[in-house]
Amino acid sequence: MPDERPRVPGLRVLSVLRAEQVTPGMRRIILGGPELAGFGDGPNVKLLFPPRGDEDPRWPVQGPDGRPVWPPAERRPTMRTYTVRRYDAAAGELHVDFVLHGDAGVASRWARDARPGDPLGVLGPGGRVLGRADRYVVAGDHSALPAIGAIVEGLPADARGHVLVEVPGPEEVQDLAPPPGVELTWLFRDGAAAGGPVLADAVRALPWPDGDVFVWIAGESSSVRAIRSYVRDERGLERRRYLAIGYWKRGLTETTYHDEHDNDRDEDYYAAGREEAAARA
Numbered sequence: 001m002p003d004e005r006p007r008v009p010g011l012r013v014l015s016v017l018r019a020e021q022v023t024p025g026m027r028r029i030i031l032g033g034p035e036l037a038g039f040g041d042g043p044n045v046k047l048l049f050p051p052r053g054d055e056d057p058r059w060p061v062q063g064p065d066g067r068p069v070w071p072p073a074e075r076r077p078t079m080r081t082y083t084v085r086r087y088d089a090a091a092g093e094l095h096v097d098f099v100l101h102g103d104a105g106v107a108s109r110w111a112r113d114a115r116p117g118d119p120l121g122v123l124g125p126g127g128r129v130l131g132r133a134d135r136y137v138v139a140g141d142h143s144a145l146p147a148i149g150a151i152v153e154g155l156p157a158d159a160r161g162h163v164l165v166e167v168p169g170p171e172e173v174q175d176l177a178p179p180p181g182v183e184l185t186w187l188f189r190d191g192a193a194a195g196g197p198v199l200a201d202a203v204r205a206l207p208w209p210d211g212d213v214f215v216w217i218a219g220e221s222s223s224v225r226a227i228r229s230y231v232r233d234e235r236g237l238e239r240r241r242y243l244a245i246g247y248w249k250r251g252l253t254e255t256t257y258h259d260e261h262d263n264d265r266d267e268d269y270y271a272a273g274r275e276e277a278a279a280r281a
């Protein structure tokens with residue numbers, strides 16, 4: 001029997017409108033539907049994937065104490081975090097780009113097989129964003145490329161800085177057009193495992209920008225931690241001048257990575273978030 005209680009607040013159930021293969025390893029899923037109306041601003045969403053083959057998906061509902069009540073294990077959707085690559089209110093479309101990293105991942109597999117009409121739960125959007133600065137350093141891996149694409153499109157025309165993107169190889173390069181003062185560098189792993197030193201070495205090799213710098217870092221846990229240590233401990237950046245989040249960790253599902261390591265967010269991440277909120281208020 002479907003649970004008649006209201007769904008958890010903010011949960012939209014959207015459906016796949018169409019899919020586009022951006023590159024061999026990146027698939028764009030375009031979502032829409034009546035519940036997309038009023039979708040707000042923010043970089044990230046939580047996506048809820050129903051179990052494979054569930055024709056009548058169940059969603060978390062609001063319990064008597066206001067807390068979510070999830071469907072039983074065999075009907076429970078799997079939650080993953082993704083980036084709003086683009087939200088087009090006029091067209092009624094939400095674009096999300098998925099790295100296709102194989103059969104092991106619920107989300108990656110779902111995106112590979114997605115067909116028009118497939119339902120998907122969406123919570124959000126939310127999350128911290130790039131701060132304004134004289135110079136930007138943006139560094140991420142393949143999983144961060146959707147966010148980097150959105151960041152690059154949102155930079156002011158007079159922005160200056162560097163964008164570094166680590167991808168498996170040249171076949172994963174996308175057509176990004178940063179402002180003229182921002183240098184975009186593609187780094188290829190050429191068979192090496194993700195989370196190695198490629199991205200961190202490239203950040204270290206940058207001439208360190210003068211003035212007010214903001215550094216944005218996302219990708220596999222090891223390289224995010226290495227780059228964060230570099231900018232915080234060696235370059236002395238204050239916590240509100242960098243934003244570092246591990247997007248995934250080799251060998252762990254996102255559920256475990258989140259529950260056991262909080263995506264490598266540290267105290268400074270939350271303290272900086274509170275300070276940003278206070279500055280906006």
Ligand SMILES: Cc1cc2nc3c(=O)[nH]c(=O)nc-3n(C[C@H](O)[C@H](O)[C@H](O)COP(=O)(O)OP(=O)(O)OC[C@H]3O[C@@H](n4cnc5c(N)ncnc54)[C@H](O)[C@@H]3O)c2cc1C
Binds near residue numbers: 100104147194254
């Ligand atoms: C704020 C935020 C925004 C994100 N935005 C995006 C986005 O827009 N697009 C995107 O593709 N990802 C994005 N990610 C990363 C994504 O949430 C993780 O990659 C997630 O683990 C994918 O879930 P899954 O079910 O496919 O694999 P899981 O079930 O979580 O993991 C299964 C296995 O696959 C491995 N794995 C997970 N991700 C990758 C990967 N990218 N490459 C290689 N192996 C991997 C895991 O280590 C594990 O061994 C984002 C993460 C965060 C925190």
